[in-house]
Amino acid sequence: MPVHVLHANELKEKYVLTRNLPTIWCAGCGIGTVLGAAVRAIDGLGLDKKDVVFTIGIGCSGYSSRYVNFDAAHTTHGRALTTATGLKLANPKLTVITLTGDGDCVGIGGNHFIHAARRNIDVTAILFNNSIYGMTGGQYSPATPTGALSTTSPYGMVEGTIDPCELARAAGATYIARSTTYHVQLLRQLIAKAITHKGFSLVEAIAQCPNQFGRLNKIGAAPEMMRQYKREAVRVDSLDAEVPPGKIKIGELYKADRPEYTKMYAKVREEAKRRAAARGQ
Numbered sequence: 001m002p003v004h005v006l007h008a009n010e011l012k013e014k015y016v017l018t019r020n021l022p023t024i025w026c027a028g029c030g031i032g033t034v035l036g037a038a039v040r041a042i043d044g045l046g047l048d049k050k051d052v053v054f055t056i057g058i059g060c061s062g063y064s065s066r067y068v069n070f071d072a073a074h075t076t077h078g079r080a081l082t083t084a085t086g087l088k089l090a091n092p093k094l095t096v097i098t099l100t101g102d103g104d105c106v107g108i109g110g111n112h113f114i115h116a117a118r119r120n121i122d123v124t125a126i127l128f129n130n131s132i133y134g135m136t137g138g139q140y141s142p143a144t145p146t147g148a149l150s151t152t153s154p155y156g157m158v159e160g161t162i163d164p165c166e167l168a169r170a171a172g173a174t175y176i177a178r179s180t181t182y183h184v185q186l187l188r189q190l191i192a193k194a195i196t197h198k199g200f201s202l203v204e205a206i207a208q209c210p211n212q213f214g215r216l217n218k219i220g221a222a223p224e225m226m227r228q229y230k231r232e233a234v235r236v237d238s239l240d241a242e243v244p245p246g247k248i249k250i251g252e253l254y255k256a257d258r259p260e261y262t263k264m265y266a267k268v269r270e271e272a273k274r275r276a277a278a279r280g281q
């Protein structure tokens, strides 16, 4: 069946809460690009808005719920995936998508990220990775590259850097992909695949924060940051692909098939009901 691709104005009318525009985001911020790719992916899949719920963390990307017309829970810091887990268990028919930043996801909410992946719950996490805590003042996050400048690492960040995709694989996620705001069509396609995947899926979206990361590291404004993504990104089809140092692997990086949590949990419920009935309860 031919899919009607909506024009930008039709998309805006259908999905954007225009009463809240203009957005709070700085000029050139990459968050809107990632959010736009997510909305286009949802629209392309033909999902009914009523069946889609966002859970959203804290940080600049947390403002997303102000601008898109979906049911959404703006949660406490790092807890967007716990809310997503509860929603999905309560109503497995929902498409549950978590929007989270790098500080929110692999910093403050790192433990919840690990356990959502370990359970393989059918939730899609879209991780806006701008390598910094943008909203709270430019502090380094666990995803800040070693050596990079931030307001809390004025001489260069000396800690190791978490690769969210590697962490997700180690924890048990079954779909892992990465793209950048420069490679926005790929980003949209990967988000669509992640949403249709049955199990925990992560799409890491490398997104520019020109106001904090770009400025502090003297990379320049958004166009320079996106040109850097263009230069550094290498399209691969595996997380284990060899790329030269300093390059970013983008593409569908990992896929596995493993039992999904809500289905396993449903069996536990059935067994509990059966035993309760046997006891006459």
Ligand code: SF4
Binding pocket: 024, 025, 026, 028, 029, 030, 031, 060, 130, 134, 135, 208, 209, 210, 211, 212, 213
């Ligand atoms: S501080 Fe950075 S991430 Fe936050 S809105 Fe501004 S550019 Fe975007």
